[in-house]
Amino acid sequence: MTHKYNGPSFLPGPPVDRTTSEGWQRWCKTRKAFVPAPVLTAEQYARKSPRQQRLYNLHRLATHSSLPIEATAMSEHVARAVLARVEDGAFSHKAGTRGGVMVNGDGAQGKTETVCEALAIFEETWLNLNNYMNPDAMPGTRDLVAPVAYVRCPVRATPISTCQRILDFYGEDYKGMRLEDLVRTVKTAIVDHATKALVIDDITRLKLHREADQDVLDLIREMMSMPVTLILVGVGIPTSGLLREGRRDPRTHEWIYEPIKDRGRSPNDHAASQHERRFQVVDLDPFRYSTAQDMAGWTAHLRGLEAHLRLLNDPDGMLTGGDTPEYLFHRTGGVVGVLEKLIQHGCRRAIEDRSERLTKDLLNQFTVTPGDMPDLDAESGEQPNIPAHKPTSRKQPKGRNTVFDDDGPAAAGEAG
Structure with missing residues (x-):
C-alpha cells in the first residue's frame, strides 16, 4: 500500500486567490495557520544532523517569507x-x-x-x-x-x-x-x-x-x-x-x-x-521619523518584527540597537512593504554566509527593487518610492553554499 508524501509542515499548500468566494473563505480560515520555525540557539542548531539543519534552514526561509503583518x-x-x-x-x-x-x-x-x-x-x-x-x-x-x-x-x-x-x-x-x-x-x-x-x-x-x-x-x-x-x-x-x-x-x-x-x-x-x-x-501613511513619538513608533514596529526572525546569533536588538532604526528608516522611507523585503533579503543572506545576524554591512550588500513587488502596477502609481542605494560588494563564501540543500523526502523523517 502506498502513502502520499505530504512533505514538511512548512511547505505551502495550493495558492490562495482571494478574488473568488472559495479562495477568500479559505484565506480567512488559514491566514493564521502557518507555524514559524522554532527558536533555536546556535548550540541547539549545532547538535542537529546535517539533514535536520537543512530542513530547519528551509523552515526559517518560509518563516522570513511569511512575516505577519504588524499592526501600526x-x-x-x-x-x-x-x-x-x-x-x-x-x-x-x-x-x-x-x-x-x-x-x-x-x-x-x-x-x-x-x-x-x-x-x-x-x-x-x-x-x-x-x-x-x-x-x-x-x-x-x-x-x-x-x-x-x-x-x-x-x-x-x-x-x-x-x-x-x-x-x-x-x-x-x-x-x-x-x-x-x-x-x-x-x-x-x-x-x-x-x-x-x-x-x-x-x-x-x-x-x-x-x-x-x-x-x-x-x-x-x-x-x-x-x-x-x-x-x-x-x-x-x-x-x-x-x-x-x-x-x-x-x-x-x-x-x-x-x-x-x-x-x-x-x-x-x-x-x-x-x-x-x-x-x-x-x-494609510508611512512611518515618519521627525519627532520623538515618530521614532518610538518606528522602533516599536522594528521590535515586533525582530521577534519573528529566526537567526542564531544574538537576535535581540538586531533591528533596534544603536542607530539601526535610523539606518533602516533611511533605507526604506518608513514604508512597511519595503522594510519587509529588506529584512527578508537580509535574513536569507545571513543564513547563507553563516553570519546569522543582520548588520548594516550585510544589508548594504543589496537593495530592494520594484521587481521584489511584481503585483504592483507601476503605470498606476502603485510602486513605492524606494530610496536609492548602491549595493556594496558581497563577500563570497568558500565553495558552493549548501545551507538550503535538501536530500529529498528521507530528510523529513529527521526533522525533529
Whole structure:
C-alpha cells in the first residue's frame, strides 16, 4: 500500500486567490495557520544532523517569507474606520445608501492586508451571529453566503471589466452581457449572496479619460445604491478623479476639496461631490521619523518584527540597537512593504554566509527593487518610492553554499 508524501509542515499548500468566494473563505480560515520555525540557539542548531539543519534552514526561509503583518497606529486607524462603516451598514434596518470608505495610500503600505484582516474579523462575527446561514434567504435563492466580496481592478480597467471581476468572485456567468446587464447582475448577486461589504482594490486603475469618466462615475453611483458597504482601495484616490481634485491639509492631514465652479463645469462634478459626501477617505501613511513619538513608533514596529526572525546569533536588538532604526528608516522611507523585503533579503543572506545576524554591512550588500513587488502596477502609481542605494560588494563564501540543500523526502523523517 502506498502513502502520499505530504512533505514538511512548512511547505505551502495550493495558492490562495482571494478574488473568488472559495479562495477568500479559505484565506480567512488559514491566514493564521502557518507555524514559524522554532527558536533555536546556535548550540541547539549545532547538535542537529546535517539533514535536520537543512530542513530547519528551509523552515526559517518560509518563516522570513511569511512575516505577519504588524499592526501600526496608522493601520489600526484604517481598520477601525473600515469596521465602523461596514458594521453600521450591516446592522442597519434602514433601506437606502450605505456610507462607503476609500482607503488611500502609496504602494506597499499594507492597505490591502489591513482592509482584508479587518473584514475577515467582521465576516467571522457575522457568520457566527447568523449560524453560518443567509438570514434573508428566500426559497429558490442561492445557498452561497458571502458576507465579504473582494475583487481587484484589472490593469487598464473599465466599468465592464470591473463588473466582470465582481461576478468572477461569485462564479457567475456573464458571457455576452452588456454593461447594463452586468451592473444588474452584480446587484442581484450581492443581494442573493447576502454580501455586506464589497472591496474593490486597485480602484485607481480606472482611468478617468474624458470620454469614459461618465461611465465610471455611473458605475460607482450604481454600486453606492446597492445594500452593501463599498470599500475602495487605491493609490492617489483624492487626485484620481473619483472625487473632485483635492489637496491635503499639512496640519490636519485631512483631504480638502475645492468648491464646484459655476463655469466650465464637467457633467460629472455633481456626481463627484455626491461621492465626497458618502465616502470617508482614510489614509494609510508611512512611518515618519521627525519627532520623538515618530521614532518610538518606528522602533516599536522594528521590535515586533525582530521577534519573528529566526537567526542564531544574538537576535535581540538586531533591528533596534544603536542607530539601526535610523539606518533602516533611511533605507526604506518608513514604508512597511519595503522594510519587509529588506529584512527578508537580509535574513536569507545571513543564513547563507553563516553570519546569522543582520548588520548594516550585510544589508548594504543589496537593495530592494520594484521587481521584489511584481503585483504592483507601476503605470498606476502603485510602486513605492524606494530610496536609492548602491549595493556594496558581497563577500563570497568558500565553495558552493549548501545551507538550503535538501536530500529529498528521507530528510523529513529527521526533522525533529
